[in-house]
Amino acid sequence: MSAKLSKEELEALRGSTEAVSPNSIAYNLHIRSNLARRCFYGLNVCALAFLFVSGTDVMEAWLNQVNAPPEEGVTELKIRTLLVFLFFLWVNLALIFDRFYLEALASSLSVYLYAIVTRFSQFYEHLTLDDFWPFSIFALLRLIPLFLLIVLIKEEVQRTKPDRAD
Amino acid sequence: MGRPIDGNAHFDIHPATGKERRRYRDLNLLTRLERIMYAFLAAYVCCLLGLHALYYAGIFTAMERDPSAIIHATRTTFVCIFFTLISLQIARRRPSGLLIVAAASYSSATFIEDFLILESSFFLPEHPMAGVLYALRPLFLLMLVYWAVRRRSIEAT
Numbered sequence: 435m436s437a438k439l440s441k442e443e444l445e446a447l448r449g450s451t452e453a454v455s456p457n458s459i460a461y462n463l464h465i466r467s468n469l470a471r472r473c474f475y476g477l478n479v480c481a482l483a484f485l486f487v488s489g490t491d492v493m494e495a496w497l498n499q500v501n502a503p504p505e506e507g508v509t510e511l512k513i514r515t516l517l518v519f520l521f522f523l524w525v526n527l528a529l530i531f532d533r534f535y536l537e538a539l540a541s542s543l544s545v546y547l548y549a550i551v552t553r554f555s556q557f558y559e560h561l562t563l564d565d566f567w568p569f570s571i572f573a574l575l576r577l578i579p580l581f582l583l584i585v586l587i588k589e590e591v592q593r594t595k596p597d598r599a600d
Numbered sequence: 601m602g603r604p605i606d607g608n609a610h611f612d613i614h615p616a617t618g619k620e621r622r623r624y625r626d627l628n629l630l631t632r633l634e635r636i637m638y639a640f641l642a643a644y645v646c647c648l649l650g651l652h653a654l655y656y657a658g659i660f661t662a663m664e665r666d667p668s669a670i671i672h673a674t675r676t677t678f679v680c681i682f683f684t685l686i687s688l689q690i691a692r693r694r695p696s697g698l699l700i701v702a703a704a705s706y707s708s709a710t711f712i713e714d715f716l717i718l719e720s721s722f723f724l725p726e727h728p729m730a731g732v733l734y735a736l737r738p739l740f741l742l743m744l745v746y747w748a749v750r751r752r753s754i755e756a757t
Contacts, residue, residue, distance in 0.1 A: 540705070541705030548706055551677075
């Protein structure tokens, strides 16, 4: 057996012994729980899906199908896209540098809650029984990111809580 | 005495003593600057809620229904919830930093939507108090964001 390592083995060894930067997304995901990692991926998928879809006419067609009233305020598509993009950036950068991550999640939750409450309150007067199924799917799609955000905040609070018992 | 000495001894979490508990609760006390900021912000929010009340009183007596009443009602609800929760947490000496951060983000989002989309979203724009509140809004936002950063930095220490 040769004591000399192959080129691939040397590269693999070098890769495994290199210092891991604490300012990397891999490291900061690694130090969090499995559930937090999955929720983070899920939230990013939701945000990216929204950002891609908001550039097409799918949203307008969907809103027409459920007889949605005209968009106004924070539920206007441009504002929603801007806010989703800003919070997507903030959450990801906060995780990478491990600064203001919990704050980013709490901020996202409050603005998201405001957006969906405003949207649903606009729907309230226009809903009929025929809209039940389209509206249910519409509501469910909005509740998924909300649920992911709540789980992420809970996990992060659990991870960062002080050791002393209160 | 009697505590096992092993490799994980430094991870042993003992129940907090009375002194430690008091010290932890003292961390949640507001500093002098924070108290001043809280007084200003509370005064601003009370004036805003007063305008909301006048607006709703007008709705009940008006012949036509304002189509944006539901959006205004959503805003009133959010302002009331944030104000109540933050005040309660301060009174109970519990951590309030995350709530202040959430309130600051909510205020920023409504500011952006007012600036970009809604032109006459402010309550009763013809009222003299509305002009003052409108002019002080950027200051309100700045103070809220500063307080949020300061509170979180104290709580995370």
